[in-house]
Amino acid sequence: MKSNPVYVFAVHAAFVAMSIAALFPFLLLVAASFTDEQAIIEHGYALIPERFSLDAYAYLFSNSVMIMRSYGITAFITVVGTTLGLLITTLIAYPLSRNILPFRSFISFFVFFTLLFQGGLVPFYLVYTDLLHMKDTIWALLLPNLLTNGFFILLMRSFFSLSIPGEVVESAYVDGANELTIYYRIVMPLALPGLATIGLMLLISYWNDWYNGLIFINDGTLFSIQNLLNRMLADVQYLQQNNLSGQAAAATSVPISTVRMAIAVIGVLPLIAAYPFFQKYFVKGLTIGAVKG
Amino acid sequence: MGDRAIQTADMPKEWRTRKVRTRALNKRLSYVRRHWMLLAMVVPGMLYLFINNYLPMFGIVIAFKDINFAKGIWQSDWIGFDNFAYLFQTQDAWVITRNTILYNGAFIILGTVIAIFVAILLNEVKNRFFSRLYQSIILLPYLISMVIVAYLVLALLNEENGYMNRYVLPLLGLDPVSWYSDAGKWPYILTLVHLWKTVGYSCIVYLAAIVGINQEYYESAMLDGASKWRQIRSITIPLITPTITIMTLLAIGRIFSSDFGLFYQVPLNSGALQPTTDVIDTYVYRGLMTFGDFGMSSAAGLYQSVVGFALVLFTNALVRRKNRDLALF
Numbered sequence: 119m120k121s122n123p124v125y126v127f128a129v130h131a132a133f134v135a136m137s138i139a140a141l142f143p144f145l146l147l148v149a150a151s152f153t154d155e156q157a158i159i160e161h162g163y164a165l166i167p168e169r170f171s172l173d174a175y176a177y178l179f180s181n182s183v184m185i186m187r188s189y190g191i192t193a194f195i196t197v198v199g200t201t202l203g204l205l206i207t208t209l210i211a212y213p214l215s216r217n218i219l220p221f222r223s224f225i226s227f228f229v230f231f232t233l234l235f236q237g238g239l240v241p242f243y244l245v246y247t248d249l250l251h252m253k254d255t256i257w258a259l260l261l262p263n264l265l266t267n268g269f270f271i272l273l274m275r276s277f278f279s280l281s282i283p284g285e286v287v288e289s290a291y292v293d294g295a296n297e298l299t300i301y302y303r304i305v306m307p308l309a310l311p312g313l314a315t316i317g318l319m320l321l322i323s324y325w326n327d328w329y330n331g332l333i334f335i336n337d338g339t340l341f342s343i344q345n346l347l348n349r350m351l352a353d354v355q356y357l358q359q360n361n362l363s364g365q366a367a368a369a370t371s372v373p374i375s376t377v378r379m380a381i382a383v384i385g386v387l388p389l390i391a392a393y394p395f396f397q398k399y400f401v402k403g404l405t406i407g408a409v410k411g
Numbered sequence: 412m413g414d415r416a417i418q419t420a421d422m423p424k425e426w427r428t429r430k431v432r433t434r435a436l437n438k439r440l441s442y443v444r445r446h447w448m449l450l451a452m453v454v455p456g457m458l459y460l461f462i463n464n465y466l467p468m469f470g471i472v473i474a475f476k477d478i479n480f481a482k483g484i485w486q487s488d489w490i491g492f493d494n495f496a497y498l499f500q501t502q503d504a505w506v507i508t509r510n511t512i513l514y515n516g517a518f519i520i521l522g523t524v525i526a527i528f529v530a531i532l533l534n535e536v537k538n539r540f541f542s543r544l545y546q547s548i549i550l551l552p553y554l555i556s557m558v559i560v561a562y563l564v565l566a567l568l569n570e571e572n573g574y575m576n577r578y579v580l581p582l583l584g585l586d587p588v589s590w591y592s593d594a595g596k597w598p599y600i601l602t603l604v605h606l607w608k609t610v611g612y613s614c615i616v617y618l619a620a621i622v623g624i625n626q627e628y629y630e631s632a633m634l635d636g637a638s639k640w641r642q643i644r645s646i647t648i649p650l651i652t653p654t655i656t657i658m659t660l661l662a663i664g665r666i667f668s669s670d671f672g673l674f675y676q677v678p679l680n681s682g683a684l685q686p687t688t689d690v691i692d693t694y695v696y697r698g699l700m701t702f703g704d705f706g707m708s709s710a711a712g713l714y715q716s717v718v719g720f721a722l723v724l725f726t727n728a729l730v731r732r733k734n735r736d737l738a739l740f
């Protein structure tokens with residue numbers, strides 16, 4: 119099949135333009151974080167720094183208590199949340215994929231209905247604050263995203279019924295293995311690709327979550343990195359007020375406009391750095407998510 | 412076996428049905444007992460969904476109460492539809508409904524057209540390395556959180572230091588703009604930001620549909636001397652129409668709920684921009700978290716839930732008519 123070179127060139131040119139549009143804001147952000155504060159005041163955020171400077175990062179590292187703690191919170195909720203989320207999702211999805219499960223249609227409906235109807239923010243907020251008393255606790259960052267709704271359960275259920283051969287499970291059953299043994303000895307290892315995909319989606323949703331922190335957390339020591347970024351967006355002075363324990367001298371020359379950009383870079387860097395490695399699973403997760411629902 | 416059948420037949424009718432019923436129940440019980448472990452495995456998930464999803468559903472009754480924390484939520488007085496009456500008396504209800512529907516409508520139309528265009532174009536990149544690379548790059552914005560997006564937009568639109576005011580507008584010979592206080596510009600800005608963030612994602616869905624088209628159609632079209640444009644118009648578009656229909660219907664089902672992050676984070680929660688950036692989700696959030704107005708906020712939330720639910724049922728019925736397998740239920 120031969121293609122007209124002009125046509126091929128035009129297609130590539132279009133994608134180069136789109137790629138630039140997609141990447142430009144990131145490049146601007148990174149460039150701004152490496153620019154001298156005075157240069158930003160004089161010339162604004164530029165793609166090529168007027169005067170290169172590491173002041174913003176030096177400031178972040180010298181006042182790193184709050185940032186490191188936020189990173190710790192984010193890492194904790196991401197690891198624990200993803201693990202627990204995967205566990206609970208598969209624990210309910212696997213029995214749902216077996217037609218011998220008692221009350222199967224009721225349980226399916228129970229899971230499915232959560233996709234159709236939501237109670238809304240106010241009752242949700244009251245359940246977590248007034249009933250469970252989780253305001254300003256780490257639980258408020260961990261629990262609401264665990265399953266969110268039944269969507270991942272239904273995805274995982276289809277994955278199990280498509281990829282786990284019924285005969286394998288049956289023969290293990292005949293050999294005297296109980297359901298729990300079958301689940302973690304046979305089903306989970308066979309479902310690794312599905313686990314990777316759903317796990318990645320959970321991981322990204324925990325890493326990126328700012329919403330739960332916004333509504334449930336006022337205590338700055340429990341801020342995830344996203345919440346810290348969120349707070350600094352509204353109040354540039356936030357880091358300065360809460361971080362400098364007695365080091366008032368440094369406060370006079372905080373490079374605010376660049377520090378802001380530097381902390382955004384730090385917030386997004388781990389995800390972008392890991393992106394090439396999980397890109398394949400990410401695309402897969404999005405595609406299966408889109409086909410059903 | 413035969414003996415038992417005769418015995419059963421000899422019993423009075425009432426006994427017989429009771430016996431049959433007990434036997435069915437016993438059978439059911441022993442079935443449950445045999446599979447108790449499988450049943451036990453679903454308990455944590457169901458308990459979670461009960462607390463996280465079902466309790467808030469019961470909580471919608473709050474919208475019909477005058478919440479008084481001294482009395483407690485359940486003891487607060489019932490006030491019928493008063494909260495709704497207040498909500499719909501104000502201009503707010505109309506503004507947030509209009510904004511939500513207009514934004515989502517624009518997102519659906521523009522998003523679909525652009526995503527299909529990009530997907531068709533991406534399918535024309537025959538080099539696998541470049542195809543992957545382009546796909547990854549345009550998908551990148553989908554990966555990041557709205558807080559980061561707000562920073563990116565701020566770097567572009569900041570009044571004093573922003574790239575637009577410092578570089579782009581002077582280059583075009585235009586005066587600087589106070590972006591964060593000029594409400595009229597935000598429908599365009601938010602639409603652009605939304606497209607920038609999501610086109611990579613929706614394009615993947617359409618690309619999957621295009622890749623699935625049988626290549627023989629194109630081969631025979633080329634033998635007939637059909638141009639590229641003709642092939643796209645007469646083969647690609649008609650064959651991905653089912654996907655387009657389903658995706659659009661599903662999006663219409665969700666037209667009443669919006670991307671809270673986009674409307675809350677990107678305009679920096681600016682009051683001056685509210686006339687054009689306030690949607691139902693931001694209104695409910697502000698009512699609850701800023702004003703502590705549980706009545707108004709829960710009324711607006713319930714209004715959104717109920718209309719949203721009706722829309723999902725309605726569009727699902729349409730999807731079901733088109734293609735049973737793709738319907739949600």
